[in-house]
Amino acid sequence: MPLISLHDRSALxxxxxxxxxxxxxxxxDLDDTLWPNTTWYTTGxxxxxxxxxxxxPVLLAFARPAEVPALxxxxxxxxxxxxxxxxxxxxxxAHRALAPDYGVEHRSTLLRMMLPDGPSLPEPAFEPALLTGDDAPDLRTLLAEAYPESWFDERLVLGGGYVGLRGADGRLLATAGVHVHSAAYGVAVLGNVTTRPDARGRGLARACVTALCRRLAKTTAHIGLNVRTDNAPAIHLYEQLGFTTTATFEELVVAAR
Structure with a gap:
């Protein structure tokens, strides 16, 4: 079939x-704030x-194994x-389909992990606070020091998508947030889970993830995350909280030859 550009949000x-x-x-990305920045394609x-x-720009194209040839x-x-x-x-x-026009640099292999419906999450060992726009500068500082490769969109803080824990000196020590959250479609993707290096090993990230998931689960049907396959401590943490692996995919940097 020929290449088709799709525009019907409800059908998507x-x-x-x-x-x-x-x-x-x-x-x-179907949500009102992101939809204007999207272009959708299919061949059927x-x-x-x-x-x-x-x-x-970011290209997202996922498929189950049986559909990979069509993808x-x-x-x-x-x-x-x-x-x-x-x-x-x-x-x-699947990147081989972009050759010979593009060269590809492999960045990482990722797992998609999902929290099952009706999760029974424990009370967090600490009480993370919901972060607001006033916390955004401290959040940027934490991510720059503890997770410099992170991607951060301040709009998600303003929408109530981040929690964090501060130390006695007021420094933000740990956080967990969302990369995507749509109440309209009932989905959330966790991201930017990190702890300041000198505060690790105390369960702060676990408390942040637990508190955020408990908050999201009240209104969100599908909670998931991406984690690198070589990040064994994070995978272990998410498995302890009940997340299960549902897919594996690659993150790539693609450039025209």
């Missing part, structure tokens, strides 16, 4: 809600999203319409 939502664990980001099977709301065919059709440089999240190996 219905498609993605059939497998929300795989399509958390796409569902979040899987859907690819090109998001241009940040700095470098690769879609990527092949998309090559003439893609930017010269972008980041991509794709099934492992």
């Amino acid at each position: 939502a219905a498609r993605f809600l059939a497998d929300p664990a795989l399509h958390l980001f796409e569902l979040g 099977g899987p859907v690819a999203l090109l998001y241009t709301g940040g700095g470098i 690769e065919a879609l990527l092949g059709e998309l090559r003439p319409f893609l930017p010269r440089r972008f980041t991509a999240m794709l099934p492992v190996g």
